[in-house]
Amino acid sequence: MRQALTELLSSIEKYGPESIYLADLPTGYGKTKNAPLVYKEFYDMNWVSNGIHILPLRSLVSSILDDFVQKDREILKKAGLTENDLAYQMGDFLENYKKEPLFDASYVLTTMDSYAHNLFKIPVTEIFRYQKHYFIPLGRIFISLIVFDEAHIFFESEDSAIPSIFLEAINAHHYMKNPVLILSATLSDFYVREIAKNRKLVRVKLSLENKIEEKNGYTEIHIRDKEFEDLMKSVKLTVEKIKLADVKQRAQELASSGLKILIVIDDIKKASLLYQSLKDSFNVGLIHSRLTREDRSNVIKRLDNLDILIGTSAIEAGIDRSFDALITTVININSLIQRIGRVCRYGCKESSGKIYLIEDFKGSDNNVINSIVGKDICWRLPYTVSCETNYYELINKFSISKIKLNNEYRDSLKRVLSPFYTSQRLLEKFLEDNKYSLTRSLVEFYTLGEDFLTVKDMKDIISNSFVMELELVEKNWNNIKDYIMGIGYFEFKNNTPRLADEKKVDNVSDFYIRFIENYGTPPIFILKKDSYIRGVGVLW
Numbered sequence: 177m178r179q180a181l182t183e184l185l186s187s188i189e190k191y192g193p194e195s196i197y198l199a200d201l202p203t204g205y206g207k208t209k210n211a212p213l214v215y216k217e218f219y220d221m222n223w224v225s226n227g228i229h230i231l232p233l234r235s236l237v238s239s240i241l242d243d244f245v246q247k248d249r250e251i252l253k254k255a256g257l258t259e260n261d262l263a264y265q266m267g268d269f270l271e272n273y274k275k276e277p278l279f280d281a282s283y284v285l286t287t288m289d290s291y292a293h294n295l296f297k298i299p300v301t302e303i304f305r306y307q308k309h310y311f312i313p314l315g316r317i318f319i320s321l322i323v324f325d326e327a328h329i330f331f332e333s334e335d336s337a338i339p340s341i342f343l344e345a346i347n348a349h350h351y352m353k354n355p356v357l358i359l360s361a362t363l364s365d366f367y368v369r370e371i372a373k374n375r376k377l378v379r380v381k382l383s384l385e386n387k388i389e390e391k392n393g394y395t396e397i398h399i400r401d402k403e404f405e406d407l408m409k410s411v412k413l414t415v416e417k418i419k420l421a422d423v424k425q426r427a428q429e430l431a432s433s434g435l436k437i438l439i440v441i442d443d444i445k446k447a448s449l450l451y452q453s454l455k456d457s458f459n460v461g462l463i464h465s466r467l468t469r470e471d472r473s474n475v476i477k478r479l480d481n482l483d484i485l486i487g488t489s490a491i492e493a494g495i496d497r498s499f500d501a502l503i504t505t506v507i508n509i510n511s512l513i514q515r516i517g518r519v520c521r522y523g524c525k526e527s528s529g530k531i532y533l534i535e536d537f538k539g540s541d542n543n544v545i546n547s548i549v550g551k552d553i554c555w556r557l558p559y560t561v562s563c564e565t566n567y568y569e570l571i572n573k574f575s576i577s578k579i580k581l582n583n584e585y586r587d588s589l590k591r592v593l594s595p596f597y598t599s600q601r602l603l604e605k606f607l608e609d610n611k612y613s614l615t616r617s618l619v620e621f622y623t624l625g626e627d628f629l630t631v632k633d634m635k636d637i638i639s640n641s642f643v644m645e646l647e648l649v650e651k652n653w654n655n656i657k658d659y660i661m662g663i664g665y666f667e668f669k670n671n672t673p674r675l676a677d678e679k680k681v682d683n684v685s686d687f688y689i690r691f692i693e694n695y696g697t698p699p700i701f702i703l704k705k706d707s708y709i710r711g712v713g714v715l716w
Contacts, residue, residue, distance in 0.1 A: 179401040181210050184380045185217050187397060191378045193223040194353040196346065196371065198379040200363055202556050202567075203517030205404065207359040208240060208325055209248045212255035212283060215321045218355050219256070226320040227283040230291045232329040234266045235472070237285045239496060241273055257283055265290045265300065267618070267643075268469055269635045277301045279316040288330065289615040291317075292341045295348070296592050296614055297603055303612060304696050308603055318354050327360040328510055331367050335645075336582040337615050343370070343581070344589045350375045361517070362510045362567075364575040368394075384559050408556035411520045412528035415549050417535045420446075423503055424453055426532060427484055431458050435500035435530075437484040440515050442505045442539065444488055448712050451486045463487040463495075466713040468623055470639045474711075497521070501530040505537040509544050509574040513567050516555050544574050585610075611685065612692050617646035619688070620698065621714075625661055625705035631673050634666050637700065642713070650684040655716040657681065659707040664700045665691075 177185075180201055188197070197214070199207050215227035231237050244252055245259050252258065263274040263281035267290075276284055277300045293300050294313035302308045322345075324330065330342040349356045358371065371377055372394040382405075383398035390396075418426060423439065427450075430437050441447040444464045451462040461475040461482045479485065479497050487495075489507075492514040498521035506512050512533075520529040533545045551564050558568035592598055592606055611617040622628050622641045631637050649656060663676045676695065681687045691699045708714050 177210060177213070178206055178404055180380050180382055180399040181206060181213075183397060183399050185214065187378055187380070188214070188217050189221065191376070191395070193218065193221075193355045194350070195376045195378045196350060196356045196358065198358045198360075198363070198368065198371065198377060200360060200368070200379055200381040200558075202382065202404075202408070202558060203361045203514065204521055204556065205361070207361075209243060209251055211323050211325070211357065211359065212244075212251060212257055214323070214357050215283060216255040218321045223355055224319060224321045226279070226281070226316060227323065228279055228291065228317060228320045229283065229285045229323040229325060230288055231285065231325050232288055233326075233490070234268050234287055235476075235490070236326070237264050237266050237287060238268070238270055238473075239476070241270065241285055243496065245272075255283075267638075269638055278313045279320070288338060288341070289613070292345070292614045295345055296341075296589055297598050298607060298614060303607070304692060304698075306600055306604060308600060310598075310603075318349075318352055321355045321357060322349055323357045323359065325359045327358045328362045328367065331363075331370075331579055332508075332510060334580065335616055336580045337585060337610075339579050340582050340586045341589065341614065344586055344593075346371065346375065348593055362513050362571055364571050364577070366572075366575065366577040367579075370579060382558055384561065405557060405561065408554070409562055411556055413516065413519060413531055413553075413555055414528050415531040415533065415551070415553075417545065417549055418503065418532040420534050420536055423532075423534065424450060427454060427503060428457065430501050430530070431483045436482070436498075438491075438499040438502045438504075438515070438518055439484060439486045440488065440491055440502070440504040441486070441534070441537070442489055442507050443537075444713070445715055447486050447488050448715060452712060454484060454486075458483040460484045460486060462711060462713075463491050464713060465490045466642050466644065467711075468640050468642050468708075471711055471713075492518075499529075501532070503532040503534065505534045506540050506542075506545050508541060508576075509570055512544065513555070513571065516567075541574070544570075547574075608689070611646060611689060612698070617688065618643040618698075619646055619649045619684075620700045622664070622700050622702045623705075623708035625702060627705075628662075628664050628673055628700075628702050629675065633671055634668070637666060637673065641700070646685060646688055652716065653681070653684050656701075659703050659714065659716060660701050661704045662702045663691075664702050665695050665697050666700070668697070 184199055201207050211229055218224045261282035263276035263284045265277050265286040290300050295317055297310035299308055299310055299313050331339050377394035380397045382401055386400055387398045427437055444466055447464055451460055454460050459482050461478055463472055463475055464487055492511055499518050502515055502519045504515050535545055554563040554566035557566055560566045620641050620643055622637055624640050663678055665674055665676055667674050
């Protein structure tokens with residue numbers, strides 16, 4: 177275990193369960209895979225019974241479970257856990273692992289939306305039922321170590337519900353003296369101060385010297401990990417600008433020389449078209465949010481054999497692989513640092529990794545691009561040593577010092593959670609007001625057309641479907657509606673797919689709510705068979 181993580185474990189007895197612990201450590205430091213050892217430390221001190229590990233993306237739940245079982249068995253063993261002690265909860269199904277919607281396992285990996293519903297008295301198994309038995313999952317939450325992983329994503333969400341839930345959840349756990357561990361490589365000082373407000377925070381970070389500081393009302397433990405520092409200083413990255421029109425040719429040149437290439441473009445259509453133009457010449461994979469779960473899973477299985485991986489922002493936190501070169505759009509500094517963290521993760525084939533920043537993409541942050549091209553930057557160390565500047569200085573310089581919060585929604589969350597008893601009537605009203613989801617209302621799109629009525633169970637539907645946020649569907653409905661052949665739903669009581677009587681959709685949000693009220697479950701939009709291209713997705 178690396179030095180800063182050892183120090184984190186040793187600090188727990190001193191600062192106690194009432195503290196919030198922040199492992200503010202670089203990409204590739206081993207934060208996630210060692211989280212079960214932090215759980216073990218709290219468990220041995222009789223402060224928790226279970227661990228609940230919360231992630232921003234479903235793909236991360238799957239990949240981290242695979243890593244725990246396939247690569248990190250020794251860590252699980254040290255944590256007193258076996259594969260049978262692990263479980264997951266999210267909207268997808270995983271073939272090889274236990275699903276525990278009510279968090280009934282020693283160590284559960286889950287998404288923010290599942291955790292939020294179970295915390296705020298809307299059990300995920302009863303979202304669309306009037307009667308809600310919320311004490312069971314709620315009780316399990318408050319006897320667990322709560323791990324918020326990739327926490328910067330919770331703050332940066334465009335949906336104000338996510339950061340609002342994140343901060344109110346921290347408030348609740350802090351009030352209950354329920355241990356919390358936060359993991360991130362790219363939290364700005366502004367975000368750290370938000371976490372520390374009126375709370376007891378212990379922050380562990382890498383620094384040029386070993387020391388403990390009381391800073392802005394929280395404790396900061398500085399660790400110099402010389403072994404990690406020397407390893408990261410050996411990783412050299414060159415940064416250049418590139419035009420969008422030149423990306424294909426540069427990718428061909430790099431791949432032809434035997435390098436593994438990661439290309440991230442924040443536009444599904446552009447990423448998909450680039451994939452189609454390269455797939456006949458190289459072994460290429462494509463990942464974005466409008467691929468079916470089955471197609472995405474097939475790409476993940478092929479990762480080690482790919483010459484080029486192309487994707488959107490859906491790729492940056494969910495892929496634990498090393499690449500020799502990165503070609504990327506630059507929407508914000510935090511995403512860029514996450515993407516660069518995939519380059520030379522375990523060393524490079526050449527003397528340095530190559531970074532190409534697309535300068536003429538609509539939405540690119542050219543202030544960021546111009547500030548880093550040609551500079552000697554410590555991309556893996558949050559302090560400056562043998563370089564001009566470091567990634568943490570860039571985060572604090574370019575990150576937006578603002579969180580998109582909904583104070584009215586936060587008040588509603590408090591009213592639901594604070595009383596020991598919350599009436600079913602109040603919970604139902606709360607759900608209706610929020611379109612039957614505390615985070616994002618998601619719309620399912622089934623891609624195999626008429627085959628919908630022949631599926632055996634909900635797993636078959638989910639593996640051949642993708643989801644879009646309700647607001648995005650509403651915004652793009654005029655483009656989407658011509659691809660729809662029907663609207664269905666799954667009748668769980670009889671384990672049977674059904675076609676709905678509804679044919680016309682005028683206002684998507686109103687239709688979505690009315691459908692749930694009439695059928696007791698969300699609608700599934702059935703696409704015409706030829707509208708979805710396997711491995712590519714839809715291009716509306």
